[in-house]
Amino acid sequence: MTRYTNIIPFIICCIASLCSLGQVNSNITDGDNFFNRNNFAEAEQAYLKAKKEEPSNPLPNVKIGLIYVKKREHQTAIKHFNNALQKKQNDSLALYYRASSLSELKKYKEAITDLTTLINTYDLWANAYYLRGMCHDELKEYKLAIDDYNKTLAINPMLGDAYIDRGLAKSNVKDNAGAISDFNKAIEIKGADASLYYNQALVEINMNNFSGALRDLNKALELKSDYYEALYKRGLIKLSVKDYKMAIKDFDNAIGLKSDQAEIYNKRGMAKDYLQDAAGALSDFNSAIKIDEKVAEYYCNRGSVKFKMDNYSEAINDFSKAIELSNTYAMAHYRRASARFNLGYKKEACEDWEKALNLGIKEAANNIKQYCN
Secondary structure, eight states, X not given: OOOOSOSSOOOOOOOGGGOOXXXXXXXXXXXXXXXXXXXXXXXXXXXXXXXXXXXXXXXXXXXXXXXXXXXXOHHHHHHHHHHHHHHSTTOHHHHHHHHHHHHHTTOHHHHHHXXXXXXXXXXXXXXXXXXXXXXXXXXXXXXXXXXXXXXXXXXXXXXXXXXXXXXXXXXXXXXHHHHHHHHHHHHHHHOOOHHHHHHHHHHHHHTTOHHHHHHHHHHHHHHOTTOHHHHHHHHHHHHHTTOHHHHHHHHHHHHHHOOOOHHHHHHHHHHHHHTTOHHHHHHHHHHHHHHOTTOHHHHHHHHHHHHHTTOHHHHHHHHHHHHHHOTTOHHHHHHHHHHHHHXXXXXXXXXXXXXXXXXXXXXXXXXXXHHOO
16 A cells, blocks of 8 residues: 655644744744755754753743754754653643654654653644554554544544555554545545555455456556556556556556566566467566576566477576475476476476475376376
């Protein structure tokens, strides 16, 4: 699934209620003006003046921390948020933005600790529940994430991104109907979006509803014609329903956008093989192997094409390479047996059929019975 929401929350540039002195307000206002123009050096100087005027006020430290959040220097940002919390324990903004920076550093458990403190102190803060939900999501604690998204939406039922992330979490616990409902609600709030339709298509695929998935992928591609993942996924569905020509068309378009992905050449090669385009299939399997020479399936697929071309020796080499990479690859043993048998290597063929049978290919039993006893 594609996460829709950037985990960095929006920047709060001026919280006047936390500024008790006129001079601090003035300096912070100046700093905010510089900040909004991305003039971070001048903004920091203004916040430092505010800090000097009222050293016990945590807000200037928070504001300086936000500069480093914007610059994505999260370790430095955390130091400033720590300074703010030394001045005011459980300061809401310092806790929230420290949690945000911790989450950006993938320190999700520490972020959750800060957010839990914040929620226990201030309770009805939708963004805190939302960010904590995203942290649970990253830890694959999907039920806890869903609970936090529920609380987020109870406070702010029009937060479209929360429906998206809750939908993604629901899909991970196999609540596919709930996921689709959330995606539809997000579309209602936010409007049509290619990523939303793409994620909805993935849920439809999990439900084996390929017609629904194709409908959503078509909508995604109407909105974003160069959506690589949507083209690839639609090609896979068309391959699975044996619409090989249209699958190849989607794979062609996807490769035109991103030509360094081995698996898409492998899938296009399979589609060409089904259409008996041996030369085209062989070329694609060669491309897949050139990009990633450590995948057993690519060699097995190339070997199958060579076998159909009666090139048994080279087919055996490819099947052997597949087995070298994955000794329990049943189909590689089964197909190598056929190639060996066609070259007169009956003993070796029977050994491969025995191995294939032990690995679960029941059809090998008939060959053993007919040729090996």
